[in-house]
Amino acid sequence: MTPLEAIRLVVRRELVERIRQKSLLVSTALTLAIVVAIGVIPGVVGDDGPTTYDVGLVGDRGATTELADALERVEFGDDVSVGTRTVDDRDQAERLVAAGDLDAAIDGDRVIVEEDLGDELGAVLQLAHRSVLTREALDAAGASAQEAAAITDPAPLRTEAIDPPDAEKDDRSNLVNIGVFIVFSQIFGFGFAVASGVVEEKSSRVVEVVLAKVRPAHLLAGKIIGIGLLGFAQLLLFLAVGLGAAIAAGSVDLPPGIVGATALVLAWYVVGFALYSCLFAMAGAVASRVEELQNTSMPIQVVVMAGYFAAIFASGEPEGTVARVASFLPTFAPMVMPIRMVAGGAAWWEIVLSVVLVLVTLVIIVRLAARVYSGGALRTRGKISLRHAYAGTD
């Protein structure tokens, strides 16, 4: 039997047994629900499009035409418009306002509202009212229609932004932020699953039966690959469903670079998981009971968390010192570098250097983990020092 065949058998067992566990299905379903919620809610609740106010004008058509025209002319951003209708008398106006058919009604110099007049609608009504009165006054003073219009409806101020927002970039980096969070949870969750898988085999003593048939490095490789594949598949599912839900609900306009950004996140996940799962495997190898695992894996948990916080920090300031330094630290790079890359600030040589550093570290860690695992896997009593596990001594 070749090493590959042995690894394949171990991978298969990890996949089959883990997929069968109800806990995996439940946690996947729960996370999916959250992902869908995150994707859908902004589309439903957040930005609900332009607001149209319905305003009633009391009096006959002739008396209210000017005000109606003025209300339509008022510029109050793109999102606000006012529709008007004529109302016979004050009683009808009050009824319609109370029933919610109208947001407000204007009767001469009064505005009728149900509870209060909002700031937005208030400003619009006051502007229109002022415009009508001003025009009447100008009319009376003998100004021409053009002159009156120039005064009552001057050309509005135009905005010139020094640093206009890039909607595409914002959408993309929001998605990357969500992506990095999911990557962090997957690395943390499935990395820890490697550690606890190692300890469970030790505490149930089955490891001795398996290691009589399979070399330790192959058993470890199979375990990491099996759990990693599961994590990867789950990650794909989350991203696909999350993005799908977001598109369906219209929460985000997917920017053109989204496929690249997603591929980037996935590629960094593979590297990050490989690195952390080896570290977690060592934590498992030096523990002999699940209860000890919290202790032995604590340093790794701290490093993963630190990496995630560095990533959050980096998303706010992609070219800050923290982000730049963290993107070259092999344990942080898988979470920080994708953020810098999407933000567009990382130079090509920085990306290459970061990838090389991570891969070199990975090679070292894989060898270290295989050795520590070989030394620790059969020691099923008590906590083992890392040094002894590495040296294979007692």
Next chain:
Amino acid sequence: MLEFIDLARRYGDVVALDGVSFSVGPGEMRGFVGRNGAGKTTAMRIALGLVAPDRGEVRWKGSPVSDDARRRIGYMPEERGLYPKMRVLDQLAYFGTLSGMASDDARTAARNWTERLGVGGRAGDRLEELSLGNQQRVQLAAALVHAPDVLVLDEPFSGLDPVGVDVLAEALRAEVDRGVALVFSSHQLELVESLCDAVTIIDQGKVVASGGIDELRARHARRSLRVELEGGRTDWADRLPGVASARMDGDGVVLALEAGADTDVVLDAARGAGRVRVFAPVVPRLAELFREVVQP
């Protein structure tokens, strides 16, 4: 032939093995006995590549045990271990494939062994749902599922009820008759005596006796006589020439004879004391042999 050659291994200051050699051939069942901590488990773990020896090696068919040969050994560790949450049949099939079997063959063999060992009805259950005795049967099936040429079993009988012992003994006997080389450790010396062709006794990391059981009895144990007189008198045997010791045994006495003792002298003394009802050689039990060669 599985050969243990000059195995030595220390754990810190503790000497676990100090030059242990013995072998077990095809169709042979060898008992491996010794007190707790004598080094039995270490020797077996070395054979399975789980512990590296400081000196010596284990050979199979004349060459050091390769990875592929090791996979083919049926092994039952002292500390039982299987996947608690995995279903019995899946689990056994998995171990079969790890030993190089095709997936379908492994499942068939797994089903056969569960039935043969009396746990066929539990094949679809998770291991942790089985009683400890049944878990042990599954453990044995895990060692046997790939039809190994060599079986190395560490305390296979411990924890079994008498019925379980019979089932296991029968299965092992059948495997040995098939040509399997079997070595197993045990503290149940009567069982070793009744099952095994040969035995190796180790003490403090060294082999103190090894060979066919009959041969060992002849070589090591003092000859003994059991003598019973009518009326049950036993005081006549004290201080007879050639008798090393005498002890009461039911209605009679068992006399341990010194080398070259003349049994006629004993018989005359017995007849002088009364009518002799029994005068017979006693075959020493393995347990007696064990006590003789192992330091208290």
